[in-house]
Amino acid sequence: MRIGELAKAAGVSVRSLRYYEEQRLLTSTRSPSGQRHFREADIDRVGFVQRLYAAGLSSRTIKELLPCVDAPSEATSDAAMERMEQERERLSAHIEELVRTRDALDGLMATNRAHRKTLRRATAA
Amino acid sequence: MRIGELAKAAGVSVRSLRYYEEQRLLTSTRSPSGQRHFREADIDRVGFVQRLYAAGLSSRTIKELLPCVDAPSEATSDAAMERMEQERERLSAHIEELVRTRDALDGLMATNRAHRKTLRRATAA
DNA sequence: CTTGCCTCTGACATTGATGTCAGGTTTTAG
DNA sequence: CTAAAACCTGACATCAATGTCAGAGGCAAG
Numbered sequence: 001m002r003i004g005e006l007a008k009a010a011g012v013s014v015r016s017l018r019y020y021e022e023q024r025l026l027t028s029t030r031s032p033s034g035q036r037h038f039r040e041a042d043i044d045r046v047g048f049v050q051r052l053y054a055a056g057l058s059s060r061t062i063k064e065l066l067p068c069v070d071a072p073s074e075a076t077s078d079a080a081m082e083r084m085e086q087e088r089e090r091l092s093a094h095i096e097e098l099v100r101t102r103d104a105l106d107g108l109m110a111t112n113r114a115h116r117k118t119l120r121r122a123t124a125a
Numbered sequence: 126m127r128i129g130e131l132a133k134a135a136g137v138s139v140r141s142l143r144y145y146e147e148q149r150l151l152t153s154t155r156s157p158s159g160q161r162h163f164r165e166a167d168i169d170r171v172g173f174v175q176r177l178y179a180a181g182l183s184s185r186t187i188k189e190l191l192p193c194v195d196a197p198s199e200a201t202s203d204a205a206m207e208r209m210e211q212e213r214e215r216l217s218a219h220i221e222e223l224v225r226t227r228d229a230l231d232g233l234m235a236t237n238r239a240h241r242k243t244l245r246r247a248t249a250a
Numbered sequence: 251c252t253t254g255c256c257t258c259t260g261a262c263a264t265t266g267a268t269g270t271c272a273g274g275t276t277t278t279a280g
Numbered sequence: 281c282t283a284a285a286a287c288c289t290g291a292c293a294t295c296a297a298t299g300t301c302a303g304a305g306g307c308a309a310g
Contacts, residue, residue: 055226076237091227101180102216109209
């Protein structure tokens with residue numbers, strides 16, 4: 001499949017795909033004229049990459065983890081395993097913080113709702 | 126308290142504090158010579174701002190919400206309330222996505238661990 | 251062949267929070 | 281009084297993923 005097709009299938013811009021390739025997060029074969037060709041499996045790969053991006057991982061980190069996705073049949077280096085554990089930790093911490101922030105927001109909303117109710121009552125009176 | 130003191134207390138750079146003020150997320154009184162003076166309460170405020178930043182809110186959005194923090198006693202505009210609900214939704218969606226990503230990472234780690242075990246057994250044999 | 255769409259490379263722009271540097275004033279400590 | 285440390289403004293730099301534009305070539309259909 002050509003780049004435009006992959007872009008549409010994965011819901012990503014063509015520009016981003018070229019960038020991913022540049023960052024070695026994605027590979028393609030080239031037609032004689034130089035056009036990129038991708039495999040079906042690349043749709044999922046792009047999705048995974050996007051997800052990791054959304055989780056705040058950098059290209060550099062993602063690149064370190066991708067070998068584990070591509071070749072889980074080979075021995076995964078200790079370094080990569082450690083990296084994954086580490087990112088998992090980071091992720092958990094981040095999630096926890098977001099939850100706390102959401103709670104804070106909830107508290108804020110409750111307070112404001114209460115005040116609004118008070119005001120309404122005062123106005124009605 | 127002066128800016129350096131607040132920076133240390135809140136665990137933020139002096140540069141950031143000046144930026145927050147510029148973005149109107151923080152206010153200060155000025156000494157005759159022009160130095161900023163902050164209140165104790167600003168430590169918490171900076172913490173809150175930082176938390177919202179970490180949650181992916183922009184300065185612009187944070188600015189919209191801060192009035193609700195400062196003056197919960199006044200009527201909070203419908204717009205601000207809606208804004209909060211909206212950000213809460215965004216936050217929840219983000220959290221969910223992160224959890225799914227973490228699950229994916231867990232799956233990846235399990236797969237790789239399994240393969241490593243297999244390899245170890247093969248090596249031992 | 252031509253028209254239109256897709257692709258190529260390469261380069262520059264953007265965004266947002268923050269770092270950093272320069273040159274100058276204020277405050278504090280000795 | 282003096283030196284060090286903290287502060288001021290203003291400006292430019294940075295990072296990372298993406299957008300965007302320009303100029304050129306590729307490919308399918310009429």
